[in-house]
Structure formats: structure tokens, C-alpha cells
Amino acid sequence: MLIQNRYRVLQLIGQGGFCKTYLAVDENQFPPVPCVIQQLSCQNQTPESFVQKAQQLKLLGQHPQIPALLAHLQDEQHFYLVQEFIAGSNLATLLEDEGAFSENQIWQLLVDILPVLKFIHDRNIIHRDIKPENIIRRASGELVLVDFGTAKLAQELDQLIAENCIGSPEYIAPEQAKGKAVFASDIYSLGVTCIYLLTQIPPFDLYDVANDCWVWQEYLSTRVSDVWRQDARGLNLTKILNKLLQKSISQRFQSADEVMLAMGIESKIQNSKFKIQNNLWQCIDTLSGLSSVSAGINCVSFSPDGKTLASGDDKIIKLWDLNTHKVLATLSGHSQAVKSLAYSLDGKILATASDDHTIKLRDINQFQEICTLVGHSHAVKSVAFSPDGQIIASGSWDKTVKLWNVNTGKVICTLTGHQLQVTSVAFSVQGQLLASASFDRTICLWQLPTTEVLLKSQEATGEFKNRPDCTLLGTLSGHAWAVLTIAFSPDGKILATGSDDNTIKLWEVNTGQVITTLLGHSWSVVAVAFTPDGTMLISASRDRTVKLWKVSTAEEIATLSGHADSVSTVAVSPDAQLIASGSRDKTIKLWQLVEQQGD
The missing domain is CATH 2.130.10.10 (YVTN repeat-like/Quinoprotein amine dehydrogenase)
Incomplete structure (x- = not known):
């Protein structure tokens, strides 16, 4: 398939809801440059909302841990987002190849990804599909958050209007399942991602339906220390993960900033300076x-x-x-x-x-x-x-x-x-x-x-x-x-x-x-x-x-x-x-x- 006589689709690499993701190449460049194209249905949004979304993704793409938006296109049936191709392995693949993550790796995952969530939330964007498949580790070790096809601009009116359930069922927060995603919904999904990577057990199996609670600690091969990486506030990894996973929004961390404060780290992202000059x-x-x-x-x-x-x-x-x-x-x-x-x-x-x-x-x-x-x-x-x-x-x-x-x-x-x-x-x-x-x-x-x-x-x-x-x-x-x-x-x-x-x-x-x-x-x-x-x-x-x-x-x-x-x-x-x-x-x-x- 050739989109607008320029982008040659090579293979389908992801599909969910109203979005399909393809690996493609830009044939207007020589040699052809790899890219990722997300195909969105016109039935789920208006041309105006799509343009608004593209403008937001263009801004987000200036962050080094978010793919750059290269172009946005439209035909009679679909909208297309053309994004930078990120070379590397997603965390689901790494889990399969290398086994369950260690405490150190989970802590570092939070350290690396929370500032990115803060960055997008500060711009009123809710990702709505945080999961291992959407976090890619480059060869350099840097983590990149991808797949903003289901992302939405948060507005005050959203609290009163329920939408269709969007996201991956195993990872979405209870309120998101009811069509009312908030910023803390991304925090919840990040918590589910962490316990899956720690245990290598599917999230549905980590939840005790009868007692209405998470039981992820019962599936650990080695117990997560109650004192490991303890800071002045007395919060450790176990407590942090449990608070990420709270069913009630009021009992959950409300923001990435709040999680980082509990972890004893600070956000260093400056709105005016997204990319660090390391070309020397x-x-x-x-x-x-x-x-x-x-x-x-x-x-x-x-x-x-x-x-x-x-x-x-x-x-x-x-x-x-x-x-x-x-x-x-x-x-x-x-x-x-x-x-x-x-x-x-x-x-x-x-x-x-x-x-x-x-x-x-x-x-x-x-x-x-x-x-x-x-x-x-x-x-x-x-x-x-x-x-x-x-x-x-x-x-x-x-x-x-x-x-x-x-x-x-x-x-x-x-x-x-x-x-x-x-x-x-x-x-x-x-x-x-x-x-x-x-x-x-x-x-x-x-x-x-x-x-x-x-x-x-x-x-x-x-x-x-x-x-x-x-x-x-x-x-x-x-x-x-x-x-x-x-x-x-x-x-x-x-x-x-x-x-x-x-x-x-x-x-x-x-x-x-x-x-x-x-x-x-x-x-x-x-x-x-x-x-x-x-x-x-x-x-x-x-x-x-x-x-x-x-x-x-x-x-x-x-x-x-x-x-x-x-x-x-x-x-x-x-x-x-x-x-x-x-x-x-x-x-x-x-x-x-x-x-x-x-x-």
C-alpha cells in the first residue's frame, strides 16, 4: 500500500480499537527512510479534532523520549499520523527475552518514564495506552514512550461526558474503562506495567476478583524489599507500586510529580528546552x-x-x-x-x-x-x-x-x-x-x-x-x-x-x-x-x-x-x-x- 504516493507501507505492527499501526518507509527520500504510520478511522473524530491532535503531537515530539511527528494526512476514510521510527525493543519483548525485571530495573523505569508523563500531562494530554509494548528501549538504553494514537486532549467537559472504553483492557484504570480517563489513569496503567514486568504474570491473573485487590507480591520470584531505596518520606518501591494501583482515584497518586516526590526525585524537564545537546x-x-x-x-x-x-x-x-x-x-x-x-x-x-x-x-x-x-x-x-x-x-x-x-x-x-x-x-x-x-x-x-x-x-x-x-x-x-x-x-x-x-x-x-x-x-x-x-x-x-x-x-x-x-x-x-x-x-x-x- 502506498499512501499519498509517498509512504510505502511494509507491515502491520500493531492494532487496537480504531487505530492500526504500520511500519513504512518514506520513498520521497533516498535512501527511503523508515517511519511509523498510525491509521485512524474518520468515524471517531472530526477533521478539526484531528488537526488539533496533530498540533499537540508535533509539540510533544520535540521531547527526546517521544517520537517526532513528521506529517499528518487525510483521505476519504482515514486520518494518518506519520511518526519517527524508534529503533529498539519494547519492554514486552525484553521481558520475553530476558525474564522478569529486577527491583533496580523497575525503579529506573519509573525514573525514566515519570518525567515523560509529566511532560505530556502538563500539556493536557492523556496517553490512555501505557503498557510494555508502548515503551521502547533504544540501543543506548534510553526509554521512549510511543503510540499516541489513542491520546486525547483533556478538557473540563470530559468529566461530565462518558466516551467509549479506549486502551488495553489489562492495563486501563477503572475510570478509564467507564470512558472517563483522567491524568491519574496513566499513572495506574504505569503501575500495572511495573507489576507485570516484575512478575511476568499477565495482569488479569495478578488481580484477586473475589477479594477485589491486587496480589502481585505473591507471584514474585524474589520478594521486593520493604526498605530498598527508602527516602526521607519513608516510601519504598512496594508502597509506591501499591499506591499507583489504587482503584479509587482519590487514594491513587494524582500526578507524575507526586510520584517523583514520593520517590525522592525531581523533574528536571524545562518547557523551553526539550533536547539536550550531546552532539559533541x-x-x-x-x-x-x-x-x-x-x-x-x-x-x-x-x-x-x-x-x-x-x-x-x-x-x-x-x-x-x-x-x-x-x-x-x-x-x-x-x-x-x-x-x-x-x-x-x-x-x-x-x-x-x-x-x-x-x-x-x-x-x-x-x-x-x-x-x-x-x-x-x-x-x-x-x-x-x-x-x-x-x-x-x-x-x-x-x-x-x-x-x-x-x-x-x-x-x-x-x-x-x-x-x-x-x-x-x-x-x-x-x-x-x-x-x-x-x-x-x-x-x-x-x-x-x-x-x-x-x-x-x-x-x-x-x-x-x-x-x-x-x-x-x-x-x-x-x-x-x-x-x-x-x-x-x-x-x-x-x-x-x-x-x-x-x-x-x-x-x-x-x-x-x-x-x-x-x-x-x-x-x-x-x-x-x-x-x-x-x-x-x-x-x-x-x-x-x-x-x-x-x-x-x-x-x-x-x-x-x-x-x-x-x-x-x-x-x-x-x-x-x-x-x-x-x-x-x-x-x-x-x-x-x-x-x-x-x-
């Missing part, structure tokens, strides 16, 4: 090869010459040749997961910190272990070299920071200033300031003497606890949750911190005051890194994205999407042309700067 960077390769038992990549670091990338996962360190993107060497020795690694400034030594309570120093040229630093009583989560390479700082879940003599492998001193686990440590480029971050929601700034003074005094007196010449300059407070990562700017004037509260804060080091708070991630910020010139900050989050920020304006300038699970770590190459991100999806992605645009 592209993924040039995905490095993989971890064992099936690995929990993913925990840390990455570029060598100072930019020729090698080191990565750490469960007990193993791999060195990657950045010319060939192949493994150069595999180093073992830790008995538990490697959580942090750092190169010395001359690139000769690699330090690795592990949950096995130790730090190992390795000769990179010989691929040999130099020594093991022992002294922490709990997992070591972060390690950093001083600029001169003679001192190592380590942060541990034993609530302490230790300074080590690289040459002797002995502890110089132990710093105790945090009430809870230490998550990250960083030296300023000048080497006289050390910052440490903690689960206690604070950052400690330590003034250190010169390396010469530290090493000489150690020779004379041995290890000190809270040495008088290692001064606690101050404690920075402001994050609402645990501080997970820290980094100094190259000039040492700014400290960046990422937190479990989903935010990044930039602090003025001299005054300890917050310069600005960066909002944009929808989940915990677990890693931050400055580019060598200090103009850009790179952040990684459990929301599966890497974001790039312009430091001078605090503007979000790019979002790098592609990981299928939480991003755990990020690093930037010495020439700032390459970004490496590691994830729980067991891959490392290399992102390359491909085009430089002006401010």
Missing part, C-alpha cells in the same frame, strides 16, 4: 569481557600519558591499550572487589584499593606488585596520590583517612574527623589540601604540611593519630544525604562533591561556601571529575547517565546515555578528548569529542 561526544567503543559473576566496573583511571586505561571490578584490575582497545594486562591479588585505583603522576605506579581492607602498589612497567599497605580495619573505598607521588591518601569504611609513605609502605598518620564511613579522598593539585567525604553527609578539609616534613617526622616518631601538623581546616555541610565523591578543580579553588541526594555541589575552597548546586541527575551521583583545564565537570550517576557541566555557568551541556545499568565511575583523559565510564552493566564506554562548538 559520541561513544566510539564499548569495552567488555567481564566474567558472568562480576558485579560490574567499579573504577577507571587514565594513565598520565593517556595511552592506557586501568579498570577495577571484582578482584581484578585490567589495563587497556587505548590504541587497540584491547586488554594489555590482567592483574590479580585482591581477595575482594577493587573499589578505587589511581596512577602516580609519573605513571610508574598504580595504587588499587579494595574491600579486602588493603591497598596494593604495582609497578606498571613490570606488571608486578611492589607492596601491600595494611592498616585499615574495614573496606578501603578510595585512594589518591599526592601530586609529587610520595604520599598516598586512603579513605575507608572504618571512618578514617590514612596517609601512607609510598617508598616504605608504612602509615604516616591516621586522620579521624568523620562520624561514619569515608567514601572518597582527593588531594588538591598543590598537595597541601586533602578533602575527604563521608556517609555522615560532610566533607572534611585538611591542611597538610609539606611532604618533606611529613616523611621526616615519620622517620623520627612513627605513626601519629591526628598529627598536630595535619590540621582540620573545616567541615563542609549542605548535602541532604551521604557524600559519595569529591574532586578538586585543577587550580585548587573549587571542590566538587556528588551525593546520594542526586545533586552536585561546587564549593569555594577558600571560604567553604557553596557556589552552586547542580541539578539534573535523577539518582545518586557517584563520581565527579574535572577536565584538565577546569572548564568542564563530568559526573556519573546511578541513573545510568554521564553528564557534562560548564563550570563557569553551572549549565548542563551534555548527557551521555548508553549504559544499561548504573554508572559507577568516570574519568577524563589528560588531553580531555576522551571520557571513560564504567557501569554495573559490566562494560566500559569510551566517549570521544567529535565536534567543538562555541559557547
Whole structure:
């Protein structure tokens, strides 16, 4: 079938009610471009209402997670919506191929889709057909909401007029089944979608008709935690899903905003800016090869010459040749997961910190272990070299920071200033300031003497606890949750911190005051890194994205999407042309700067 001598229909890919959906190609372009055509019956709407609907879909299509409307057409019997073709797999197909979704995947689904629902609801559009088949995951991992053929413009008069039942019976809300869909009807359908993906049991079988209630939890292969991802309001995934599924509209979440507030996330969609500019960077390769038992990549670091990338996962360190993107060497020795690694400034030594309570120093040229630093009583989560390479700082879940003599492998001193686990440590480029971050929601700034003074005094007196010449300059407070990562700017004037509260804060080091708070991630910020010139900050989050920020304006300038699970770590190459991100999806992605645009 050829529509208006332009669009060649290839196959029927969906059908329901008064709408048929076809895969087609636009033959006016060469080579022909794939598209999706929805054929609507003229009996169900007027030409005026169809044009109004097309105008609304044109606006919605500017959102990156909604297909663009390419054209709207009409003949004697049908209306046609020509939409962008979204390459990927819908969630129903993924469920069939990969099995029931995990808690993590359901939480991330809500994080990804709720802002899209808010976007369409803010424009008075009710989708009316939220279901797994209408949510597509691109190859990049981004979720896209499709099939707006049954969507309608909400009006006050609609509350008084009943329409025909529209939507997929297994997923529609009770009021929608009576022809009176409201915004909360989409919320209900999203809840049904979630419990189907969690259980892989058809929704009709998850409802106990005799007792008039959902019994989805009885069909779980593994119980959904009552405390998993709990926020300050005390709501967890189980409670959130149950409230999404309330039969009564008054007891259900009323809006996407309300759900996100309960989840402890915020909507960052701005009406005036739909698409994030990410054309500066592209993924040039995905490095993989971890064992099936690995929990993913925990840390990455570029060598100072930019020729090698080191990565750490469960007990193993791999060195990657950045010319060939192949493994150069595999180093073992830790008995538990490697959580942090750092190169010395001359690139000769690699330090690795592990949950096995130790730090190992390795000769990179010989691929040999130099020594093991022992002294922490709990997992070591972060390690950093001083600029001169003679001192190592380590942060541990034993609530302490230790300074080590690289040459002797002995502890110089132990710093105790945090009430809870230490998550990250960083030296300023000048080497006289050390910052440490903690689960206690604070950052400690330590003034250190010169390396010469530290090493000489150690020779004379041995290890000190809270040495008088290692001064606690101050404690920075402001994050609402645990501080997970820290980094100094190259000039040492700014400290960046990422937190479990989903935010990044930039602090003025001299005054300890917050310069600005960066909002944009929808989940915990677990890693931050400055580019060598200090103009850009790179952040990684459990929301599966890497974001790039312009430091001078605090503007979000790019979002790098592609990981299928939480991003755990990020690093930037010495020439700032390459970004490496590691994830729980067991891959490392290399992102390359491909085009430089002006401010």
C-alpha cells in the first residue's frame, strides 16, 4: 500500500480499537527512510479534532523520549499520523527475552518514564495506552514512550461526558474503562506495567476478583524489599507500586510529580528546552569481557600519558591499550572487589584499593606488585596520590583517612574527623589540601604540611593519630544525604562533591561556601571529575547517565546515555578528548569529542 504516493507501507505492527499501526518507509527520500504510520478511522473524530491532535503531537515530539511527528494526512476514510521510527525493543519483548525485571530495573523505569508523563500531562494530554509494548528501549538504553494514537486532549467537559472504553483492557484504570480517563489513569496503567514486568504474570491473573485487590507480591520470584531505596518520606518501591494501583482515584497518586516526590526525585524537564545537546561526544567503543559473576566496573583511571586505561571490578584490575582497545594486562591479588585505583603522576605506579581492607602498589612497567599497605580495619573505598607521588591518601569504611609513605609502605598518620564511613579522598593539585567525604553527609578539609616534613617526622616518631601538623581546616555541610565523591578543580579553588541526594555541589575552597548546586541527575551521583583545564565537570550517576557541566555557568551541556545499568565511575583523559565510564552493566564506554562548538 502506498499512501499519498509517498509512504510505502511494509507491515502491520500493531492494532487496537480504531487505530492500526504500520511500519513504512518514506520513498520521497533516498535512501527511503523508515517511519511509523498510525491509521485512524474518520468515524471517531472530526477533521478539526484531528488537526488539533496533530498540533499537540508535533509539540510533544520535540521531547527526546517521544517520537517526532513528521506529517499528518487525510483521505476519504482515514486520518494518518506519520511518526519517527524508534529503533529498539519494547519492554514486552525484553521481558520475553530476558525474564522478569529486577527491583533496580523497575525503579529506573519509573525514573525514566515519570518525567515523560509529566511532560505530556502538563500539556493536557492523556496517553490512555501505557503498557510494555508502548515503551521502547533504544540501543543506548534510553526509554521512549510511543503510540499516541489513542491520546486525547483533556478538557473540563470530559468529566461530565462518558466516551467509549479506549486502551488495553489489562492495563486501563477503572475510570478509564467507564470512558472517563483522567491524568491519574496513566499513572495506574504505569503501575500495572511495573507489576507485570516484575512478575511476568499477565495482569488479569495478578488481580484477586473475589477479594477485589491486587496480589502481585505473591507471584514474585524474589520478594521486593520493604526498605530498598527508602527516602526521607519513608516510601519504598512496594508502597509506591501499591499506591499507583489504587482503584479509587482519590487514594491513587494524582500526578507524575507526586510520584517523583514520593520517590525522592525531581523533574528536571524545562518547557523551553526539550533536547539536550550531546552532539559533541559520541561513544566510539564499548569495552567488555567481564566474567558472568562480576558485579560490574567499579573504577577507571587514565594513565598520565593517556595511552592506557586501568579498570577495577571484582578482584581484578585490567589495563587497556587505548590504541587497540584491547586488554594489555590482567592483574590479580585482591581477595575482594577493587573499589578505587589511581596512577602516580609519573605513571610508574598504580595504587588499587579494595574491600579486602588493603591497598596494593604495582609497578606498571613490570606488571608486578611492589607492596601491600595494611592498616585499615574495614573496606578501603578510595585512594589518591599526592601530586609529587610520595604520599598516598586512603579513605575507608572504618571512618578514617590514612596517609601512607609510598617508598616504605608504612602509615604516616591516621586522620579521624568523620562520624561514619569515608567514601572518597582527593588531594588538591598543590598537595597541601586533602578533602575527604563521608556517609555522615560532610566533607572534611585538611591542611597538610609539606611532604618533606611529613616523611621526616615519620622517620623520627612513627605513626601519629591526628598529627598536630595535619590540621582540620573545616567541615563542609549542605548535602541532604551521604557524600559519595569529591574532586578538586585543577587550580585548587573549587571542590566538587556528588551525593546520594542526586545533586552536585561546587564549593569555594577558600571560604567553604557553596557556589552552586547542580541539578539534573535523577539518582545518586557517584563520581565527579574535572577536565584538565577546569572548564568542564563530568559526573556519573546511578541513573545510568554521564553528564557534562560548564563550570563557569553551572549549565548542563551534555548527557551521555548508553549504559544499561548504573554508572559507577568516570574519568577524563589528560588531553580531555576522551571520557571513560564504567557501569554495573559490566562494560566500559569510551566517549570521544567529535565536534567543538562555541559557547
